[in-house]
Amino acid sequence: xxxxxxxxxxxxxxxxxxxxxxxxxxxxxxxxxxxxxxxxxxxxxxxxxxxxxxxxxxxxxxxxxxxxxxxxxxxxxxxxxxxxxxxxxxxxxxxxxxxxxxxxxxxxxxxxxxxxxxxxxxxxxxxxxxxxxxxxxxxxxxxxxxxxxxxxxxxxxxxxxxxxxxxxxxxxxxxxxxxxxxxx
Amino acid sequence: xxxxxxxxxxxxxxxxxxxxxxxxxxxxxxxxxxxxxxxxxxxxxxxxxxxxxxxxxxxxxxxxxxxxxxxxxxxxxxxxxxxxxxxxxxxxxxxxxxxxxxxxxxxxxxxxxxxxxxxxxxxxxxxxxxxxxxxxxxxxxxxxxxxxxxxxxxxxxxxxxxxxxxxxxxxxxxxxxxxxxxxxxxxxxxxxxxxxxxxxxxxxxxxxxxxxxxxx
Numbered sequence: 001x002x003x004x005x006x007x008x009x010x011x012x013x014x015x016x017x018x019x020x021x022x023x024x025x026x027x028x029x030x031x032x033x034x035x036x037x038x039x040x041x042x043x044x045x046x047x048x049x050x051x052x053x054x055x056x057x058x059x060x061x062x063x064x065x066x067x068x069x070x071x072x073x074x075x076x077x078x079x080x081x082x083x084x085x086x087x088x089x090x091x092x093x094x095x096x097x098x099x100x101x102x103x104x105x106x107x108x109x110x111x112x113x114x115x116x117x118x119x120x121x122x123x124x125x126x127x128x129x130x131x132x133x134x135x136x137x138x139x140x141x142x143x144x145x146x147x148x149x150x151x152x153x154x155x156x157x158x159x160x161x162x163x164x165x166x167x168x169x170x171x172x173x174x175x176x177x178x179x180x181x182x183x184x
Numbered sequence: 185x186x187x188x189x190x191x192x193x194x195x196x197x198x199x200x201x202x203x204x205x206x207x208x209x210x211x212x213x214x215x216x217x218x219x220x221x222x223x224x225x226x227x228x229x230x231x232x233x234x235x236x237x238x239x240x241x242x243x244x245x246x247x248x249x250x251x252x253x254x255x256x257x258x259x260x261x262x263x264x265x266x267x268x269x270x271x272x273x274x275x276x277x278x279x280x281x282x283x284x285x286x287x288x289x290x291x292x293x294x295x296x297x298x299x300x301x302x303x304x305x306x307x308x309x310x311x312x313x314x315x316x317x318x319x320x321x322x323x324x325x326x327x328x329x330x331x332x333x334x335x336x337x338x339x340x341x342x343x344x345x346x347x348x349x350x351x352x353x354x355x356x357x358x359x360x361x362x363x364x365x366x367x368x369x370x371x372x373x374x375x376x377x378x379x380x381x382x383x384x385x386x387x388x389x390x391x392x393x394x395x396x397x398x399x400x
Contacts, residue, residue, distance in 0.1 A: 135205070
């Protein structure tokens with residue numbers, strides 16, 4: 001079903017909107033949650049919470065990009081859940097990715113007065129300046145939390161090539177954030 | 185664990201970037217299938233042409249076996265990254281890796297060593313790092329001060345657990361062991377006719393393990 005039609009169902013408070021969402025995007029949402037959390041039980045809970053979150057947000061929100069809207073809610077909820085998981089239960093892949101992100105911009109290295117929105121905008125600007133392949137690999141790793149192996153398989157790259165691309169992208173992002181005055 | 189602000193901020197990057205990344209994955213899978221079908225078709229055509237033009241190619245009794253597992257020589261002008269390993273803080277600290285060596289050429293196990301391995305870029309900057317344990321074997325008729333063989337006990341990114349790798353002292357005379365060396369390490373005449381020493385010829389190119397082109 002077309003995304004606009006699904007959104008209209010939410011506006012009409014038609015509960016079939018949730019089942020349509022699950023049918024079209026359930027697998028994607030579960031993958032995002034599982035990549036972050038590393039287990040099916042917590043992932044399923046987060047995905048169900050995401051559906052509730054979308055139901056409660058639309059209306060008044062009318063997302064123009066429903067897939068992205070849903071992914072963001074799922075990712076946010078999953079990261080929130082990750083904060084409370086014990087070390088044994090956490091996904092190693094997501095922990096590594098989060099650690100790599102923190103190396104780019106530790107919280108204590110953020111200039112005072114900079115909002116999260118400004119950081120998001122700077123990262124978007126940086127990504128738009130990257131070549132398409134590098135950009136997509138970066139987003140697969142640090143937004144979707146795909147493993148290096150998955151990314152390599154997806155794009156027919158070697159794992160070492162993926163690691164090298166990510167390393168260089170992180171270096172360039174660090175420079176960009178410093179230049180934009182976000183990183184001290 | 186606390187989630188950093190940058191990790192949360194990435195959540196709100198432009199929607200179009202997200203959608204493109206998700207879509208590009210699906211189209212990449214289709215493109216991969218088309219690529220492999222095309223490669224297979226081209227290979228079939230090439231074999232047919234070769235069979236017609238050079239029938240003697242298919243008459244050879246022995247097909248050369250590439251023993252250079254994990255270490256492929258390619259044009260260094262194109263590829264700028266290499267996988268290297270060093271055994272610092274040991275007798276072998278100056279040694280560098282070479283090609284795969286046949287097991288039947290080996291002698292006894294003489295030592296154990298831990299190497300630091302990883303990818304380096306063209307400027308010598310280390311991109312990745314891993315520590316690997318290895319067993320050291322003598323090579324029949326070769327003093328250990330010249331070269332030994334390593335068999336790794338930990339899997340390295342560009343190494344296997346089942347092969348033996350030539351590990352050579354670049355300052356020794358390796359004339360008899362050229363087949364295991366990556367790149368030329370013999371005294372040779374320079375471009376202007378002057379003689380060069382092994383030290384001059386041993387360059388970083390002797391330890392290049394290029395596997396795939398770097399994406400710019």
